[in-house]
Amino acid sequence: MKRVSESARALGYAGLLPQFAALLAVFKGGEWAWTALALAYAYAAVIFSFLGGVWWGIGIARPESPRWIFLAGVAPSLIAMAGWFPWMAGWTWPGPELLVLGVCIAASPLVDLGVGLKPVGWMALRRNLSVLLGGLTVLIGLMAERASGI
DSSP states (O other): OOBOOHHHHHHHHHTTHHHHHHHHHHHHOGGGHHHHHHHHHHHHHHHHHHHHHHHHHHHHHOTTSOTTHHHHHHHHHHHHHHHHHHHHTTSSOHHHHHHHHHHHHHHTHHHHHHHTOOOBTHHHHHHHHHHHHHHHHHHHHHHHHHHHTO
16 A cells, blocks of 8 residues: 555544534533443443454454564553443443543554554554544543433
């Protein structure tokens, strides 16, 4: 791959829409706020896990990849599951888990840098999408206490 396609760019930015919708629902409050928190976490967890799958695939396809790529490939799913469990067990509210997940997503382009992905426009797109999705997730996490009514 020499250059990021326009369709990849457009679909990448369109992929921010579910988190924007969740943010609006959490901000508005009311009966949908709790559901929006759950959807925001689920969406961020799915996207983060998808990134892990991408890294795993890169490790398989490029034997010259760093040896840690496979750990990076499984870490997002494990982090997402670890963040989901205390919330679902009722031990904590979703705010802390959303914060952790958002920070991890925002930092995820560092893995791409470490692997050496350099198609034209790739890092700019990854940075923008990751910082935006991570930032939205963190913002939702910061609003979680108010939105959940505790």
